[in-house]
Amino acid sequence: MSSVTQNTRAKILNAARNLLEEKQGIGVRMGDIAKAAKVSRQALYLHFDSKTALVSATRDYVDQIHKVDAQIARITALETADLRLSAYVTFWAEYLPKIYGLARALYASRELDEASGAAWDECMVAHFAMCQKIANDMGQENRLAQGWGTLEAAQMMFNLLSFPMWEALAIHSGWSADAYVKRMLTMLDRGIFNGPR
């Protein structure tokens, strides 16, 4: 009757999510997730083909919880490219800490197996699309600084806002979210785009 009747798939996804965040994405084994979800390790393979598939599904699940799609839509609907840019960087700085463990797990195994790499790339598609859109809009508004095409601008922006860059600055160097946003916008505004207006 009550929502206690959680199905196994959801139990696994929750356990995976909690464990990945708790351990910051490193050294989480299938057996650990199974134990946390109170199912057998084999049950995991009944629902997901591989560890990569599980982590990937967990990311989708978390994105759903955070209503990422709606947030992106909101940002896309903003009036000017400037507004979209700063809203997006702000969103990004709030989003990354929420999925840190998950992102780290995916990013770390990215090089090791084919499937992980693909899973990571898939995550990054939406991010790159947004960067491309903003760079495009800036181009339309004639705001690209000397020496930048829209593609190169998008690529630089994409990498400036990449996960490893955020991790290095926010986690390892201890920058606050505000400092991160402010300085990233500074770099973008001064480096790639012509000052507002």
Added chain:
Amino acid sequence: MSSVTQNTRAKILNAARNLLEEKQGIGVRMGDIAKAAKVSRQALYLHFDSKTALVSATRDYVDQIHKVDAQIARITALETADLRLSAYVTFWAEYLPKIYGLARALYASRELDEASGAAWDECMVAHFAMCQKIANDMGQENRLAQGWGTLEAAQMMFNLLSFPMWEALAIHSGWSADAYVKRMLTMLDRGIFNGPR
């Protein structure tokens, strides 16, 4: 008589270097290196404690071949911070492709074991020191833009010139070394430092 009498350690280091570059740092096993060096897999452990130690030693060896120390000394000796900055970015853009496989191998295993992480960090110490030095010099010359302290400037510079950033732009996005240098200098000059003079 001839230099054919290469000792085993050197044979292993050469094999490791060639294989790592050839395979771009991914999927190179101890057995593969042994085979390439024409020694037994166990001989590797006679000379190096672990795979991480071997890769790390290979990096030292390659740095020696490329006379990295001398290059760094040359750059440090330049007159102005501006000259040092552009010489360093140029050096970096020439150096990274030469050690791509090696760097990728170290970077990828960085998260997995303690020792690899330490080995990577050790590589990065010199890089960060140079960034710090340049940011410092810029500060001395009163060239830091509004909103940047020397530490934050050094951190941003360090990460802008990080391996994953270079890899993304030069390898994945296909930027030429020239384009990389030019755009990085643009970002640094406009984003962090006040224009020349």
Added chain:
DNA sequence: TGAATACTTTACACAGTGTAAATTGACTTA
């Protein structure tokens, strides 16, 4: 002759992922 050195050979322990198959228990349907 005999000891030291450097390497080889063979064997194995260990971790973690993924597969396979037989078994259990609960719920459905006739």
Added chain:
DNA sequence: TAAGTCAATTTACACTGTGTAAAGTATTCA
């Protein structure tokens, strides 16, 4: 109540790659 279905469990094992251990071989040196 019996048969059938489905999800999960249990147990066992294959596989990969790193690292360890120990006995054997070949060369050099004294």
